[in-house]
Amino acid sequence: MQINKQLLDNLAISATEHNMILERLERVPNYLELGIFGSLWSEHCGYKHSKPLLKVFASDNPRLLVGAGEENAGVVDIGDGLAIVFKIESHNHPSAIEPYEGAATGVGGIVRDIFAMGARPIALLNSLRFGPIDDAKNRYLFDGVVAGISGYGNCIGIPNIGGEVVFEDSYADNPLVNAMCIGLLKKDDLMRATAGKEGSLLLLVGSGTGRDGIHGASGLASRSFDDDRELRPTVQVGNPFLEKVLIEACLEVAHSGLIEGLQDLGAAGLTSASIECAANSGSGIELYIDKVPRRDSGMEPYEVMLSETQERMLISVKPENLLCVQEVFNRWDVDCAVVGKTTAGGRVKIYEHGELKGDLPIEVLTTPPMYKVHAVKPDHLEKLQNFDLNSVALPDREP
DSSP: OOOHHHHHHHHHHHHHHHHHHHHTTTSEEEEEEEEHHHHHHHHHHTTTTTHHHHTTTTTTTEEEOTTTTTSSSSSEEOOOTEEEEEEEEEOOHHHHHSSHHHHHHHHHHHHHHHHHHHHHTEEEEEEEEEEEETTTHHHHHHHHHHHHHHHHHHTTTTTEEEEEEEEEETTTTTOOOEEEEEEEEEEGGGOOOOOOTTTOOEEESOBBSSTTTTTTTTTTSSSSSSSSHHHHGGGOOOHHHHHHHHHHHHHHHHHOOSSSSSEOOOOOHHHHHHHHHHHHHHEEEEEGGGOBSSSSSTTTTTHHHHHOOSOOOEEEEEEGGHHHHHHOOOOOOOOEEEEEEEEEEEEEEEETEEEEEEEHHHHTTTTOOOOOOOOOOOOOHHHTOOOGGGGOOOOOOOO
16 A cells, blocks of 8 residues: 555644554554544544643542543533533534534534433533624525534434524634533443453444445544535434434443443544443454445445444443343344454454454554644733632622
């Protein structure tokens, strides 16, 4: 395989990062392996620039059950054995290319992050930014995004309880689309994204895998929008009616004690979901991609591993519980297939019809380089942070 600047640019891998990959692997990766690095070392999956900032947030509050960056969503103890699960996430680039589907799948993805924790999603919120509304392109983006958010939420039966929108010149052709979901669960029902113990089986449930969303995590988030038509295939297409039954089926198996781990397939699809679960459990995994249910024929291993087809979840289950879990998904008419198993090797090995297609160390995949961006603290921020709140007059509260 000829590795050149164009290929690395398509995968959003810098020359420095490519050299780092060669050094850490001590060999040249094949095309599939390089694509996996491109996705997992992207800002979207690896948080190369934002992870150092996330560490600034306090995480020592006793009510904080799951903190920033630890899992699919944050979890806060609200008493009486209950906890709130919440997350806010952007879907800016997909919404700028295909506003309805970009916004709709942003909602679908954030909802899956919530029920992946074992929580029932109960409410949606959003925060939006667009350029001046009197511009035809901005009006098109605004109408499509609002329709996508409301349409997906209505179909899955989760209300949009609030939101905000701001129009300003700097957001012209570059909207910000932030979706938030809140869920509720009993603390004892909290699920984790784990691959389980050695010998556990990995089940892929939900939609058949297609070619939509490939390079969504790496290429799309790093490219300009000069040609919307070229980028549209990288935007995922949602099926909210499937998501509705997926919610019910996943919560049933999660609360039954039949499964060990539950993970959403979002950015980088099966690649990110399986490797994150393995990293969380300190294990390795084997994936048999010829077992992955597909809706498109002739898909290459690269496409299967990096597809971002929506409405899919990865479940780890002990072999003795497999039939019971399959019965639940069959009852909900949701496809369910064994696509891998957990191993003790600390590596991800990808097979197709028994042939090894990729073999990578999980520790290297999940430790991308971290970057600290130089920033200067604005003068006005110092003034605001030193503001004396006691100087604000309070209204008379006496009856």
